[in-house]
Amino acid sequence: MRVGIVGGGIIGLSSAYYLQKAGHQVTIIDQDDLQIGCSTGNxxxxxxxxxxxxxxPGMISKGIxxxxxxxxxxxxxxxWSGDLVKWGYHFYRHSNKDHVARAAIALKDISLFSKAMYQQWSKELPFDFEYKERGLLMLYQTKETEHEESETAHFANxxxxxxxxLSPTEVQQLEPHVKVSARGGVYFPGDAHLTPQLLISQMILFLKKQGVQFITNTTLTDFVVDNNQIRELVASSNHFSFDEVILATGSWSGNIGKKLHVNLPMQAGKGYSFLTPIQKNIQVPSIFLEARVAVTPMGDNIRFGGTMEIAGVNHTINMNRVKGIVDSIPRYYPEMNIAMPPQSNVWxxxxxxxxxxxxxxxxxxTIKNLTIATGHAMMGLxxxxxxxxxxxxxxxxxxTSISMEAFNPERYQ
Ligand SMILES: Cc1cc2nc3c(=O)[nH]c(=O)nc-3n(C[C@H](O)[C@H](O)[C@H](O)COP(=O)(O)OP(=O)(O)OC[C@H]3O[C@@H](n4cnc5c(N)ncnc54)[C@H](O)[C@@H]3O)c2cc1C
Structure with a gap:
């Protein structure tokens, strides 16, 4: 079949990989050049x-x-945004223990399934994307967070x-080359990490070699629909026609869905990151829990990332929040002194x-030849x-290899 994928982030590219392998003729259309999107700097x-x-539970009061x-x-x-109000209402309705219990089962299934695919990719793809299985360390400094994270650890087990x-001594044993200041930590040995900008850039080259067509800097603006079927995609005044269409448009999907009368409540959660040359040899990726900052060793660099700003689809950089990330570093790694990056180095x-x-x-x-794959929030990679x-x-x-019920794209229809 001729399959058109709108959106060339990790979701669109992964779909292209498996669809091309299964013998389909695949085209990816993206409004950008695929160099700096959400899937590259995470x-x-x-x-x-x-x-x-x-x-x-507890997220609403923390957020306030x-x-x-x-x-x-x-x-x-x-x-003033009707979409934000409706999204907030659904968020509020789901902030309870019953939802967490149901969601955990679905998230575990898809996470383990996806990790198994990464293990395969690291063996079968003809390029290296620095995939490493060293686990994840959640570091905390307060009694309150220690309590919350211990509950999370019991829930996970x-x-x-x-x-x-882990006690502070056990945390330090995991990180022998960098002094860590923490009340303790929770270690998840089953987590892994990779270098996303390598994966994305190499995957694009690989897919091109396999015959996947890329149409970049081309924005999908409309659909020609007939008899509940997408006949044409209208993008930058061109018309494209496919047998099947995949919507993998990330944060933009809510607005695009409206054009097809498919209700996909969606908010963009903006985050920032920057790379800095290795000062101390960090072994295990960590999350500073109170600061919500992620630290990942990537080649000769360390990436620090964090913040979640629900502020619509906009590209302004709030250096105050970047400062929040920078200021947190010496609190958890007291021997590390990272200078504030210039705005041009902030992704x-x-x-x-x-x-x-x-x-x-x-x-x-609603639309017979439409498949939706989006809304992965903090876990898209x-x-x-x-x-x-x-x-x-x-x-x-x-x-399908796992149950899809929890992911029904029209659950808000
Ligand atoms: C600071 C930060 C750290 C993160 N860390 C992690 C992590 O450690 N692990 C993890 O799993 N996830 C992480 N994430 C989340 C992860 O990056 C995202 O979930 C993921 O990149 C989403 O992928 P996507 O393909 O759905 O969307 P995107 O990568 O945003 O791709 C969507 C594409 O659709 C295109 N598009 C949209 N509208 C149109 C249109 N009308 N026409 C044509 N093209 C269109 C866009 O240009 C874009 O390229 C992090 C995110 C941030 C911000």
């Missing part, structure tokens, strides 16, 4: 440990507290995801956030290959 963590969605601090890691910009609660990306913290993956019931494989199984009408 923290590179593959996180089966992340079983708890953002919509969880953080809103009044300009360097805080989480921020919802107050604005109960769901079959290995987690170890930003828009995480596509569904209100319930679960991605939208599946065939539309982790869940990319798994999502791509599921998209291929859906298009080929194969039995």
């Amino acid at each position: 923290a590179g963590m593959i996180v089966p440990s992340h079983l708890i969605p953002l919509a969880s 507290r953080w809103m009044f601090n300009s360097t805080s890691p989480f921020y919802v910009k107050p604005r 109960k769901h079959g995801i290995e987690a170890h609660i 930003h990306g828009l995480r596509p956030c569904s209100p319930d913290g679960l991605p939208y993956i599946g065939k539309s019931k 982790s869940l990319g290959p798994g999502t791509g494989k599921l998209v291929q199984q859906i298009i080929d009408q194969d039995q």
